[in-house]
Amino acid sequence: MHESRRSFLKRVGCVALGAGCAGPLFGAAGKAVEEGLGCGASGGKQWGLVIDIPKCRREEVRRACTAACHRAHNVPEIRDANGQISSKEEIKWIWSEKFEDAFPDEAHPYTAAALKDQPVLVLCNHCTHPPCVKVCPTAATWKRPQDGIVMMDMHRCIGCRYCIAACPYGARSFNWRDPRPYLHAAIRPEYPTRTKGVVEKCNFCEERLRDGLEPACVEEARKASGGDPPLTFGDLSDPDSAISRLLSEKPTICRRLSLGTGPNVFYIV
Amino acid sequence: MLESALRGSKRYWLLLGFWALVILAGLAAYSRQLSEGLTITGMSRDVTWGLYIAQFTFLVGVAASAVMVVLPYYVHNYKAFGRMVILGESLAVSAVAMCMLFVFVDLGQPRRVLNVLLYPSLHSVMFWDVVVLSGYLLLNLVIGGVTLEAERQGTPPPKWVKPLVYLSIPWAVSIHTVTAFLFSGLAARPFWMTSILAPRFLASAFASGPSLLILLALILRKFTKFDPGREAIQKLATIVTYAMVINVFFVLVELFTALYGEMPHHLHPFEYLFLGLDGKSALVPWMRVCELLTVGCVVLLLIPQVRRQEGLLAVLCVAVIAAIWIEKGMGMVVTGFVPSPLGKITEYVPTAPEIMITLGVYAIGFFLLSVFCKIVVGVRERVEMA
Amino acid sequence: MSEKMGTGSEPLRENTGQTACREVPVPIFSRARSDTPKIIVGLAVALVALTFPLWYALAAGRSEPSPAVELPSGVSQCVEPKDTMKAHHMELLRQWQLAVVREGSNEPYVSHAYGTKCKMSLTKTCLGCHTNRANFCDRCHSQVNVQPACWDCHNESKEK
Numbered sequence: 001m002h003e004s005r006r007s008f009l010k011r012v013g014c015v016a017l018g019a020g021c022a023g024p025l026f027g028a029a030g031k032a033v034e035e036g037l038g039c040g041a042s043g044g045k046q047w048g049l050v051i052d053i054p055k056c057r058r059e060e061v062r063r064a065c066t067a068a069c070h071r072a073h074n075v076p077e078i079r080d081a082n083g084q085i086s087s088k089e090e091i092k093w094i095w096s097e098k099f100e101d102a103f104p105d106e107a108h109p110y111t112a113a114a115l116k117d118q119p120v121l122v123l124c125n126h127c128t129h130p131p132c133v134k135v136c137p138t139a140a141t142w143k144r145p146q147d148g149i150v151m152m153d154m155h156r157c158i159g160c161r162y163c164i165a166a167c168p169y170g171a172r173s174f175n176w177r178d179p180r181p182y183l184h185a186a187i188r189p190e191y192p193t194r195t196k197g198v199v200e201k202c203n204f205c206e207e208r209l210r211d212g213l214e215p216a217c218v219e220e221a222r223k224a225s226g227g228d229p230p231l232t233f234g235d236l237s238d239p240d241s242a243i244s245r246l247l248s249e250k251p252t253i254c255r256r257l258s259l260g261t262g263p264n265v266f267y268i269v
Numbered sequence: 270m271l272e273s274a275l276r277g278s279k280r281y282w283l284l285l286g287f288w289a290l291v292i293l294a295g296l297a298a299y300s301r302q303l304s305e306g307l308t309i310t311g312m313s314r315d316v317t318w319g320l321y322i323a324q325f326t327f328l329v330g331v332a333a334s335a336v337m338v339v340l341p342y343y344v345h346n347y348k349a350f351g352r353m354v355i356l357g358e359s360l361a362v363s364a365v366a367m368c369m370l371f372v373f374v375d376l377g378q379p380r381r382v383l384n385v386l387l388y389p390s391l392h393s394v395m396f397w398d399v400v401v402l403s404g405y406l407l408l409n410l411v412i413g414g415v416t417l418e419a420e421r422q423g424t425p426p427p428k429w430v431k432p433l434v435y436l437s438i439p440w441a442v443s444i445h446t447v448t449a450f451l452f453s454g455l456a457a458r459p460f461w462m463t464s465i466l467a468p469r470f471l472a473s474a475f476a477s478g479p480s481l482l483i484l485l486a487l488i489l490r491k492f493t494k495f496d497p498g499r500e501a502i503q504k505l506a507t508i509v510t511y512a513m514v515i516n517v518f519f520v521l522v523e524l525f526t527a528l529y530g531e532m533p534h535h536l537h538p539f540e541y542l543f544l545g546l547d548g549k550s551a552l553v554p555w556m557r558v559c560e561l562l563t564v565g566c567v568v569l570l571l572i573p574q575v576r577r578q579e580g581l582l583a584v585l586c587v588a589v590i591a592a593i594w595i596e597k598g599m600g601m602v603v604t605g606f607v608p609s610p611l612g613k614i615t616e617y618v619p620t621a622p623e624i625m626i627t628l629g630v631y632a633i634g635f636f637l638l639s640v641f642c643k644i645v646v647g648v649r650e651r652v653e654m655a
Numbered sequence: 656m657s658e659k660m661g662t663g664s665e666p667l668r669e670n671t672g673q674t675a676c677r678e679v680p681v682p683i684f685s686r687a688r689s690d691t692p693k694i695i696v697g698l699a700v701a702l703v704a705l706t707f708p709l710w711y712a713l714a715a716g717r718s719e720p721s722p723a724v725e726l727p728s729g730v731s732q733c734v735e736p737k738d739t740m741k742a743h744h745m746e747l748l749r750q751w752q753l754a755v756v757r758e759g760s761n762e763p764y765v766s767h768a769y770g771t772k773c774k775m776s777l778t779k780t781c782l783g784c785h786t787n788r789a790n791f792c793d794r795c796h797s798q799v800n801v802q803p804a805c806w807d808c809h810n811e812s813k814e815k
C-alpha cells in the first residue's frame with residue numbers, strides 16, 4: 001500500500017482522537033439523559049415558604065433570619081476598604097429589600113408609603129420552572145424531584161454565572177474571591193464553606209430538613225418574634241400542611257409572577 | 270505547507286515576537302486572576318458579565334462572517350472571492366479560538382470546564398454554544414487546511430470537502446444565532462429578551478467581519494505579494510455597507526418598541542445606555558462615539574466613489590469595527606444588567622488586569638492569524654512560482 | 656530528487672486515484688537511505704525515558720517508607736478495612752458525594768466489610784475520628800504531591 005507517512009499519521013491521529021473523545025462523551029451523554037431536567041415536582045413534595053410581611057416589620061426579626069441563615073451556612077461577610085459590606089462582592093442568601101424593589105409590579109404611585117418602603121425578606125424562590133436550572137450548562141444547579149428544592153452542586157459548578165443572568169430575583173451570589181478570610185464569626189464546621197469561583201444561594205436548609213429540622217430562618221424568626229411565626233414552611237403538595245392551610249386562608253402575592261417561573265415563596269401583605 | 274510559518278523575514282518574527290510579549294503579559298495577569306479570583310475584574314454581584322463576554326459576543330460575529338465570502342464563492346461561483354475565502358476561514362478560526370478563550374478566562378472554576386462536555390445539559394443554550402463553536406472551529410480548520418493544501422499541490426480539493434463547505438454555511442449562521450439565544454431567552458433581562466437580537470447580531474457581524482477582512486486584505490497586499498484583488502475588496506465593501514444599513518435599521522426598530530411602548534422594564538435599560546438613568550451614565554459617552562461613527566460610516570459608505578478609494582475605505586472599516594465593538598460588546602452585554610432584577614443601577618468599569626487579560630487573548634488570536642496568513646502567502650508564492 | 660513543477664496555466668486534472676500532486680508519496684517501510692533504524696532507536700529511547708518513574712521505582716525499591724500517620728485514639732476500625740480505605744478512599748468519598756449531593760440521600764452508609772452504618776459525611780464521619788487533617792490526610796498527600804480540592808470547602812470537625 002503506497003501511502004505517505006504524513007497521511008498515515010493523519011489517519012491514525014484522527015482515529016485516536018475520535019475514539020478517545022467518543023467513548024467518554026457518549027457515556028456522559030447517556031448519563032445526562034438519564035439525569036434529566038427534573039423540572040417540577042414529580043409526585044414528591046414541593047417545599048414552600050410563606051412570609052408574613054407585617055409580622056416581619058421589626059428589623060430585629062429580619063436581621064435574626066439573615067444572621068441565622070448566614071451563620072448556619074458559613075456565608076461570608078465581604079467588606080470593602082471602608083469596612084462597609086461590599087455591594088460589589090457581597091454574598092447573601094436571605095436579606096431585606098424594599099417592597100417596591102421586591103415587587104415592582106405591585107407598587108404604584110399611590111401605594112401607601114409605609115408599604116412601599118417596608119423592607120421584606122427576599123430569597124431564592126425555588127421556582128417550579130426555574131430559569132437558572134434551564135440555563136446551567138453542567139446541571140450544577142437542578143430541581144430535586146423528591147422535594148422541589150433548587151439545589152447547588154458546588155463540586156460541579158464552573159462559575160460561568162449564566163444562572164445569575166437568568167435569575168429574575170437576584171437571588172444568587174458569586175464568590176469573586178476566596179470566602180474563608182471573610183468568615184468573621186467562627187466557621188461552623190459541620191457545613192462546608194464555598195471556594196472562589198462558584199455560585200451560591202439559599203438551599204431551603206436541605207441539610208437541616210434531612211434531620212427533620214425546619215429551615216434556620218423559620219426557626220429564628222419564630223424565636224425573635226416571641227412565638228407568633230412570621231415565616232411558615234411546609235409541603236405545598238400536602239393539603240393538610242400548615243402552609244397549605246395558611247395559603248388557603250390568607251391572600252398572598254408572589255414576586256414577578258408574570259415571568260412564569262412559578263415561585264414557591266409567598267408573601268402575605 | 271506548514272513549514273512556511275517557520276521561515277520568514279525579520280518583520281514576520283518581530284510581529285510574532287510582539288504578539289508573544291502581549292500574550293506573556295496577559296498570562297501574568299491571568300495567573301493573578303487564577304490565584305485571587307475574578308475579584309480583580311470590575312464585575313460585581315449585579316453586573317456579572319463584562320469585558321470578557323463582550324469580546325466573546327463581538328468575536329462570534331466576526332467568526333460567523335466568513336459565510337459572507339464562502340456563500341458567494343462556493344454556492345454562487347463568484348470567482349472574485351477566490352483568494353478571499355481562505356482569508357475568511359483563517360479569520361474565522363482565529364476568531365473562534367479567541368471566543369473560546371474569552372469564555373475560558375471568564376470562568377470562575379476553569380479547571381472544571383470539561384464538565385460542560387462530561388455532563389451535557391441539552392436544555393442549556395450555553396452547552397449548545399460550546400458544541401457549535403467547537404464544530405465550527407473544526408470545520409474551518411479542515412476546510413481551510415485541505416483547500417490550501419490542494420492549492421499548494423495544484424490539484425482541485427478532494428470531493429468530500431464540498432459537503433463540509435455547504436455545511437459550514439448554515440453552521441456559521443447557527444453559531445451566532447445560538448450566541449444570540451444565550452441572551453434572548455432570559456425573561457429576567459428584558460433588554461436582551463427580544464426576537465430581533467439574533468438578526469441584529471448577524472447584521473452587525475456581517476458589517477464588522479468583512480470590515481476586518483478588508484483591512485486584512487489591504488495589509489497583506491501592502492506587506493506581501495498576496496493580493497485578493499480589488500473586485501473582492503469592493504464587493505466586501507458593498508456587503509459592509511448593506512449590513513451596516515440593516516444594523517442601523519434594527520437598532521432603530523428596537524428603539525421604537527422601547528420608547529413608544531414605554532414599558533418601564535423595557536425602557537429603563539435603553540434610557541441607561543443612551544441617556545443615563547438616575548444620574549448614572551458611564552456608557553453614554555461610548556454610545557455617543559458609536560452613534561457618530563455609525564452615522565458617518567453609513568453616510569460615507571453609501572457613496573460608491575468613497576468606497577472605491579481604498580485608503581478612505583480602510584479608515585471607514587476601522588470606524589465600523591469600532592462602532593460595532595462598542596454597541597455589541599459593552600453596549601449590549603453590560604446594559605443587560607442595568608437595572609438589576611431588584612431595580613438597582615450598578616455601573617461597570619473594567620480593571621487594568623481585566624484589560625490586560627483581554628489584550629492577551631486578542632494577541633493569541635492575532636498570533637494565530639499571523640501564522641495562518643504566513644502559510645497562505647507561502648502557498649500562493651509557491652503556486653505562483655510554478 | 657527533482658519535483659515536477661507545472662506552469663500556472665496547465666489545466667488541473669481531476670483526482671483520479673493516481674496522484675497528480677507534486678509531493679511524491681513514500682511507502683513507509685522502504686526508502687533509499689532509510690531512516691528506519693534511527694526512528695526505531697529514537698522511539699525506544701523515548702519509551703524508556705517516559706516510563707522512567709515506573710521501572711526505576713520497581714528496580715530501586717522503596718527508598719522512603721510511607722509516612723507515619725497519626726491514627727485516632729479510641730477507635731479500632733474505619734468505615735472499611737485499612738487496605739480498602741488506602742486504595743479506595745477517594746472512590747468512596749465520590750460515591751458519598753453523589754449520593755448526598757446529587758441524589759439527596761439521607762440513608763446511612765453500610766460498610767461492605769463490617770456491616771456497620773455511618774453517616775455519609777467527610778467532615779462528620781471521616782474527620783470526626785481523624786480530627787487532625789495535617790497529621791493524617793496531609794502526610795501521605797504531601798509525600799506523593801497530591802492536592803485534593805476537598806479542603807477548599809470542607810472543614811475539619813472541630814471549630815478552630
